[in-house]
Amino acid sequence: MKQEWKLFRKNGALFTLSLPGILYLFVIAYLPMAGIIVAFKDYRYDLGIFGSRWIGFKNFEFLFVSESAFVITRNTVLYNLGYMLIGTAASLAVALLLNEIAGRLSRFYQTVMFLPHFLSWVVVGYIAYAFLDAQSGFANQALQALGLPPVDWYFDSRYWPYILNPVHLWKSIGFSALVYYAGILGIDPDYYEAARIDGANRLQMALRITLPMLLPLVSILLIVSTGHMFRGDFGLHYFIPNNSGLLYGATDVIDTYVYRALRVIGDFGMSSAVGLYQSIVGLGLVLAANYTVRKLNPDNSLW
Amino acid sequence: MAHNSVRNSILDSVRIPTHNPVRNRTSHRAANIVIHLFFLLLTLFIVLPMLLIAAVSLTEEKLLARNGYRFWPESFSLDAYRYIFEAPAIVLRAYGVTTGVTIAGTLLGLLFISTIGYAISRRDYRYSRITTFYVFFTMLFSGGLVPFYILMTQYLHVQDTLLALILPGLLSPFYVMIMKGFLDKIPPEMAESAKIDGAGEWTIYSRIILPLSAPALATIGLFVSFILERLVQRAAVHRQRQADSAATAAGPNSQHDRLPGPEPAIRRSAGHRRSAIPFAIDTHGDGHRRHGADHVHLPSVPTVLRQGIDGRSHQRLRGFAQAGQIPSPDRTLNII
Numbered sequence: 001m002k003q004e005w006k007l008f009r010k011n012g013a014l015f016t017l018s019l020p021g022i023l024y025l026f027v028i029a030y031l032p033m034a035g036i037i038v039a040f041k042d043y044r045y046d047l048g049i050f051g052s053r054w055i056g057f058k059n060f061e062f063l064f065v066s067e068s069a070f071v072i073t074r075n076t077v078l079y080n081l082g083y084m085l086i087g088t089a090a091s092l093a094v095a096l097l098l099n100e101i102a103g104r105l106s107r108f109y110q111t112v113m114f115l116p117h118f119l120s121w122v123v124v125g126y127i128a129y130a131f132l133d134a135q136s137g138f139a140n141q142a143l144q145a146l147g148l149p150p151v152d153w154y155f156d157s158r159y160w161p162y163i164l165n166p167v168h169l170w171k172s173i174g175f176s177a178l179v180y181y182a183g184i185l186g187i188d189p190d191y192y193e194a195a196r197i198d199g200a201n202r203l204q205m206a207l208r209i210t211l212p213m214l215l216p217l218v219s220i221l222l223i224v225s226t227g228h229m230f231r232g233d234f235g236l237h238y239f240i241p242n243n244s245g246l247l248y249g250a251t252d253v254i255d256t257y258v259y260r261a262l263r264v265i266g267d268f269g270m271s272s273a274v275g276l277y278q279s280i281v282g283l284g285l286v287l288a289a290n291y292t293v294r295k296l297n298p299d300n301s302l303w
Numbered sequence: 304m305a306h307n308s309v310r311n312s313i314l315d316s317v318r319i320p321t322h323n324p325v326r327n328r329t330s331h332r333a334a335n336i337v338i339h340l341f342f343l344l345l346t347l348f349i350v351l352p353m354l355l356i357a358a359v360s361l362t363e364e365k366l367l368a369r370n371g372y373r374f375w376p377e378s379f380s381l382d383a384y385r386y387i388f389e390a391p392a393i394v395l396r397a398y399g400v401t402t403g404v405t406i407a408g409t410l411l412g413l414l415f416i417s418t419i420g421y422a423i424s425r426r427d428y429r430y431s432r433i434t435t436f437y438v439f440f441t442m443l444f445s446g447g448l449v450p451f452y453i454l455m456t457q458y459l460h461v462q463d464t465l466l467a468l469i470l471p472g473l474l475s476p477f478y479v480m481i482m483k484g485f486l487d488k489i490p491p492e493m494a495e496s497a498k499i500d501g502a503g504e505w506t507i508y509s510r511i512i513l514p515l516s517a518p519a520l521a522t523i524g525l526f527v528s529f530i531l532e533r534l535v536q537r538a539a540v541h542r543q544r545q546a547d548s549a550a551t552a553a554g555p556n557s558q559h560d561r562l563p564g565p566e567p568a569i570r571r572s573a574g575h576r577r578s579a580i581p582f583a584i585d586t587h588g589d590g591h592r593r594h595g596a597d598h599v600h601l602p603s604v605p606t607v608l609r610q611g612i613d614g615r616s617h618q619r620l621r622g623f624a625q626a627g628q629i630p631s632p633d634r635t636l637n638i639i
Contacts, residue, residue, distance in 0.1 A: 010429075011428055011429040011430060013503060013504030013505065014425060014504050015422070015430060016504075017418045017421065017504055017505065017508055018419040018421075018422035018434055020414065020415050020418055021415045021416070021438070021474055021479070022437065025437065025438065025441055027454075027459075028451075028473075029441035029445065029446075030441070031454055031458075032445065032446030032447070032450035032451040033445070034450075035446050035449070035450025035451070035454060036447070036450060038449060049457075094345070100335070101338055101342075105339065105342070109342045113346075115353065119353075123356075127352045127356045130356055131352070131372075133372070136367060136368070136370075136371030136372050137371065138355060138373070138374075141371050141372075141373070170348065170349065170352070173345075202331070202334065227442075227443060258448070268449050268453070271448070272448075272449035274447075275447020275449055276446075276447055278447065279444050279446070279447055280444075282443070283444045286443055287443075
């Protein structure tokens with residue numbers, strides 16, 4: 001004990017240095033973890049977290065018995081899979097192509113692609129509205145100009161998977177392409193020089209050097225995103241469909257559902273049950289994904 | 304522009320001839336055209352939606368009702384903007400709040416991130432592993448929104464204050480990991496020799512580590528706040544210029560000092576492959592790897608993660624450390 005105290009004294013300065021971060025995380029991240037018990041309680045404002053009554057798994061029942069449980073889980077997972085696969089493939093392709101061109105134009109493309117990243121989902125929601133509004137929207141004007149019947153976009157859920165995926169890509173491609181592009185710039189130029197001496201062409205270099213060298217980065221980012229598989233993008237799924245009730249079947253994700261439950265019913269217990277469910281499944285998915293990747297190739301795993 | 308042509312001609316002369324240069328060059332050009340076409344389409348895909356909303360904002364109200372949203376309005380009107388600026392107080396206040404929150408949040412966040420990142424990057428720190436886990440675990444598991452909301456409103460009572468905007472995003476474990484990845488590359492000898500000279504941990508952190516990690520801090524700060532982007536960029540460009548002159552002065556070919564500005568071709572010919580800091584804002588409009596130094600257009604996670612402080616400045620720092628000579632804060636600042 002005395003020994004340990006001595007060691008602590010020796011490391012005290014560094015510990016003090018890390019103390020602000022530790023305290024911050026304790027308050028912001030670890031205290032709410034204790035609040036998870038709300039998921040097993042009938043939470044009441046006046047009684048607080050610890051005064052409220054224990055009700056076991058009732059809150060979970062409420063979610064899983066409701067008809068929406070299947071729909072919102074399916075939507076969340078499928079959309080996230082779509083975003084993940086389309087986003088990764090597209091931004092990898094863009095990064096590889098960016099790497100093939102030099103000069104001012106390359107910089108221009110990067111800047112342009114990055115622009116939507118600065119917009120909030122609320123603004124993007126208005127942009128989508130300018131396209132999709134039934135009367136004045138550009139999409140319907142274009143359809144009519146082509147002699148096709150207009151579509152009530154905000155009343156017809158069929159089209160929404162084909163709207164949300166491109167919108168997500170539109171907003172995110174610049175950032176993720178840039179992450180991969182930066183990864184490419186980090187590759188040692190010697191590989192390319194050696195390949196060039198051996199007579200490799202650009203395609204061969206892209207596929208045989210750049211892509212394999214990027215693989216660890218790709219796999220790490222994918223592992224991290226599997227952890228968010230059960231977390232819907234609230235902004236995207238709330239503002240782009242304009243919170244239109246008729247679209248819930250195709251656009252509602254767990255997060256938007258919880259938000260409405262919290263706002264309309266004011267049920268804290270159920271909402272935090274959903275939060276706990278997302279956290280646990282997310283943790284499980286990250287562990288599983290990392291385990292799988294580590295089995296395949298330890299270099300590509302997160303830890 | 305002049306730099307570019309100089310650089311390209313030097314590069315062309317050293318380029319290794321391939322089997323059939325003539326055929327190669329034509330196919331090369333054709334491929335380039337296809338790639339540029341692709342990016343042209345992509346640019347349209349990105350820009351057109353934003354143009355539409357800009358056009359709508361410039362269209363007269365009446366026309367919107369009659370014609371709908373169009374890319375090219377029949378007549379332009381600034382009414383919408385006039386409406387906003389009739390009461391500029393609201394807009395100005397909003398911008399004031401945004402800027403204030405961003406600046407305060409970024410600075411505080413960077414302080415938290417860099418201190419804890421530095422502590423866990425020190426291999427001789429006894430609690431490095433457990434602290435790493437402590438930070439990293441919050442990335443994998445969270446209490447969820449509701450307990451967080453209850454905490455903020457019922458216990459911390461920050462609702463309806465600016466603190467509610469600043470507090471939640473100060474320290475992301477992801478950024479701590481980036482910071483650690485960067486700091487791992489700083490040779491431990493630096494801290495050790497400083498300690499021998501009697502510097503405490505706080506001095507080492509504030510006088511050596513903090514200035515050295517400016518690139519990583521800039522990157523993370525950029526992520527933490529995009530509002531501050533331009534300021535940070537300018538700072539980074541400025542620092543890059545300083546770095547270049549310092550690097551050239553320290554390098555073997557100090558006669559290049561006289562040449563203005565950072566010159567990748569010359570640095571390359573002097574055997575400098577990487578810029579003195581792992582990333583820098585590209586000052587030439589050309590960050591292509593094979594055509595010069597490693598300038599990345601926007602500071603980025605993986606670059607900082609992968610390169611940290613690159614080999615050359617590594618050696619330079621090691622040199623200082625071995626000579627038992629700690630660069631004075633001013634000197635260190637100059638290097639960065």
